[in-house]
Amino acid sequence: MSLRISVDPAHVAESTTASSVEGPWRGFLRALARERLVIAGGAIVALVVLLALLAPVFAAITGHGPTAQFRDEAVDGFGVPVGPSASFWFGADGSGRDVFIRAVTGAQVSLAVGVPATTLALIVGTTLGLIAGFFGGRTDAVISLIVDITLSFPFLVTALCLVILNRGENGQPIVPPVAVVVVVIALFSWTFFARIVRGQVIELRRRPFIEAAESIGASRSRIIFREIIPNILPIAIVYWGVQLPLNIVGEATLSFLGVGVVAPTPSWGNMIADAQASALFQSQPWMLLGPGLFLVVTVLGFNLLSSGLQNALDPARSR
């Protein structure tokens, strides 16, 4: 006895699987929106970015520019600056400059250095990692060697050397110092992207859909752009989010040591250095707390955000 079933089992299977799974991008965004770390981190980052963008507005409100000095108002006879007040929200520093205004301007600097540096690192690292992983063999060996050599350079000493090299005949920098800082930081962070992407590409390369694309006759560049890159993009983006706070701290460190952003342009790093060198923070703690807090909160926000991104990318947690 043969029974004809009116419902095509393929469609039945479809109804049990289809509605519960979304396309990869939608699914990723949905997982992001649900992740508490993303919401918390995102909120903090948004706040910092907002403050950075509003820096000129704050400057206009208080009437204090980031590099303007108000010695008469803000510094007393002994050289001790005032604490937080109605006009100086975080007080002043040893030169009579408004700490709050400098701190939010410093946010601009951190982002203006951190974001381009990390993006540059992403582009360079992903490209090299992709080439190494896809072509393998000698190309891979050469690129991996370059990665290893880059990693063996010590960060601070190399940064120092590059900054010193950037001095022209009359002592003026050849290239704008900010550009040097961006390049230095990118130089030391591209290797992470290269390693991650290389690993991913090597794994992807073995998958049947790549062999299928080859059997159709797709050229290698087509395979790279249309098959491989869409698969490594999410990871690359997530690692951008992981690397950015590290690079912000990197810039702050360089500035702290005097080889990053130099006075009078405020950077959290050089503001902390000022406070520490003059020891004035003992009387006016907000000289140190201002930039310090901003740095901690910003890095915390980005770290939360990137942890959340990593969780969202993890298939075991997402649905």
Add this chain to the structure above:
Amino acid sequence: MSVFELEELRVGFATGRDVTEVVHGVSLAVDKGRTLAVVGESGSGKSVSLLAAARLLPERARVSGSARYAGRELVGLPEARLRSVRGRDIGFVFQEPLTSLHPLKSIGQQVGEAISSHERIGSRALRDRVVELLEEVGIREASSRLHEPPARFSGGQRQRIGIASAIAMRPGLLIADEPTTALDVTVQASILDLLRTLQREHGTAIVFVSHDLAVVSDFADDVVVMRGGHVIEQGPLTRVVDDPQHPYTAELLAAAEHRLPVPPPDGVISETPLAELRGVRKTFTARVRGRSRARTVLHDIDIRVRTGEILGLVGESGSGKSTIGRTLSGAIRIEAGEVRVSGAVVNAPGRGRVRLTPEQRVRVQTIFQDPFGSLNPRRPIADILAEPLRVHRRRSERDIPAAVADLLDAVRLPRSFAGRYPAQLSGGQRQRVAIARALALDPALLIADEPVSALDVTTQRQIVELLQDLRLSRGISILFISHDLGIVAELCDRVVVLSEGRVVESGPTADVFRNPAAE
């Protein structure tokens, strides 16, 4: 009292705050000395229910209901007590002997662990017990092979070693989760024999999970049919097979039986060879620890595929079937002989990758085995199907959507699938997309490399019918590579049997299967 029973067992998986239930109140029981088969398609919940009873599921699993061994409740049992139940009372045999054995530990160590983790035993006595167990499961010269790692054994032997570990403590129950699915047909039979013998000698109850009713029908006393997390039907095997109560059971049974091959009408097959392999040899060189090791996978192969025919290529895993497919598609270069398609040489000894002209590429297309891996997860179906058309500039951009719709029609998928992503399709649907992609360029020869092995019985049937229709409607030839003799017998006009890289037999399907010169 049954040795093992589940009562209203529910299993769900938690993601964040939601819990998705996948097993909805399953009840079954098995008695001492009897075999219960749990059958159903993948996703039916058969493995999950049994793993849940022994708490072998990941952290996020939520189990409720009752699972009892010899009357003792397992759900909610403290971990320490449960650990002694696992191994001592319940033994597990898993599907993939390759992954369920530790690749770096010797078999003596692994089987020994199964004993020493439950009782204190001196090393001498342990060694003797291990040797005894290995011999019982059919590993010859066990005492001299104790220190060898699993890699040195064949798939069937590895499964036997797994069984040895499972029965080491003489458990009252053996749960075997698809133990023969990853093995070749000939080896399957011997493993089932082994299980039967062990049951007879020790009175072990066996719960056997499978998606293959054919395997089960030889072996089980009772059957439970599952689908979508529910028990659809259960009862003694003979009753369920002869008088299925539920339409789904009837469908599974129908799909499991293999029909007689229907010869194609005259004129479909022409004698002119479409593709030929002559004297083909393929060697793979691997660099192991600085030294090159050459493995000759194909020796002096002569095969002809006629226009319009479906040629079956069978053999055990490792016999070189897929390699032949890949020499035809130009994925790998041969070391000797030549490969011709439509008279032109497409593959011959030389250096570097095989270079094919676009026309040559188009003539031979491949359907891969793994429906989950052969589609790019990040591209929508429409893009995947349009890709061959775009690469070869067969259509203008404007005509692509229509072409994609035609392809979906050809493989009987709804046109709305064009906007979906592979993850939203089932295994069978993905395989159809893979077939559609292979058809996009109107090839003359389709190389189907184990296209249905990863699919369930009912889905297999649909794909086989689809291929038969495509051959008739488009006149394409198909090289059907498989280790499943049943499907090959039904689908193919002629069969070539491969063993260890050599053609040992070839001819019309009926002849080869009726009078096998070799096994």
